[in-house]
Amino acid sequence: MMHIIRTLAPFAAAITLVFASHATHAAPAAAPAKAAPNVASTAGVSYRTVKVDGVNIFYREAGPKDAPTILLLHGFPTSSQMFRNLIPLLADRYHVIAPDYPGYGQSDMPAMKDFTYSFDNLAKVVDKFTEAVGVTKYAMYVQDYGAPIGFRIAAAHPERVTAIVVQNGNAYDEGIDNDFWKPMKQYWADKSEANGAKLRPLFELGATKWQYTEGARDVTRISPDAWTVDQAYMDRPGNKDIQLELFYSYGSNPGHYAQWQSYFRKHQPPMLIVWGKNDKIFPPAGASPYLRDLPKAQLHLLDTGHFALEEDSAKIGALMRPFLAKAMRK
Structure with missing residues (x-):
């Protein structure tokens, strides 16, 4: 384990930026418009499967x-399980x-010879997924990998997207x-085995746990089930090669930023925008630029890390409800 921690040290030493704890360009916090009770637990959640291109x-x-x-779009290395606490806070309304994307969670994990693991292709799958389940208009919640997937879809079908919630994406x-x-940028520039080897420690348990605990206010409030489940999926034979391929494909995303x-x-x-400001992967330097293009956007910097929903699902849910009620006008 110590060699994993030493390997992660340069990543954990990412630039620390100090932001005011209050929200910037944020609307005043407001209680939900109605006092309707939220779904009390995950008992109201159904778990389904639909076939998309086989x-x-x-x-x-x-x-x-x-x-x-x-539409909730998850990040790396997790799955829809990252939304387990948020879904019940929204499902009454x-x-x-x-x-889950192909290769993640409970979705199929096709072999790399049979499926192209790229952000372009994952966006196509999610786009076709919405059509398969009969959804033609939706708000998006995007985090980490969910951002480049969701933004591809939104740019292609702006008429379908009613609102966007961005959380560390x-x-x-x-x-x-x-x-x-x-x-990561070295690997994008030179997809060599040596450069890939530098990234493979990020697929191990120490790194997965680090993503959840780094920047958290109180690590005792972060469920170990989260990183244990994620790691179990990633430890499946062949999955780490898939993850490395998607690390390389992430290099295609900056080319889409202007679009x-x-x-x-x-x-x-x-x-x-609800952003864990202590995130060492996507620091808050990536949050405020949205306001250049969307001056009416709400930005809230939260005192937590990369997986902000682990500590702040209640706070994020409370911010989402009045925002969505206004944005979706229903």
Whole structure:
């Protein structure tokens, strides 16, 4: 374990930025418009599978199907399980769907020879997933990998997206200009075995736990089930090669930033930014640039880390409800 910790040291030494603890350009915190009780537990969640281009896509679903839809898009190395605490906070008022990407969670994990593990292809799968489950209009919640997947879909189908919630998901160069990304950028420039080997420690338990605990206010409030489940999926034979391929594919995302920023400026989707400001992967330097293109966006910097929902699902849910009620006008 010590060699993993030593390997992670340069990543954990990423630039620390100091931001005011109060929200910037944020609307005043408000209670939900109605006092309707939220779903009390995950008992109201259904666990389903739908086939997309021959691949079984697992998803969580809750709430009335005739209510406005929220599409939850997870990050690395997790799955829709990252939304287990948020879904019950929204499902009394919204139709919530949260898929697992191919190679993640309970969805199929096709062999690399049979499936292209790229962000372009994952976006195509998620786009077709929404069509397969009959959803034509939705708000998006994007985190980490969910941002480049969701922004591809939004830019291609702006008429479908009613609002966007961004949580530690990047669309600006400032968001990947820190020490964590240096070995990643070396791999994008030279996809050699040696450069790939430098990244493989990020697929091990020490790194997975670090993603959840680094920057947390109180690590005793972070469930060890979260990183244990994620690691179990990643330890499946062949999965770490898939993860490395997607690390390489992440290098395609900066080339899309200008397109996504143009989409923001042209269509002005209502946006709520809820950002764990202690994140060493996507630091808050990547949060404020959204306001350049979306001056009406709400930005809230939260005193937590990369997986902000682990500590602050209640706070994020409370911010989402009035935001969505206004943005989706239902």
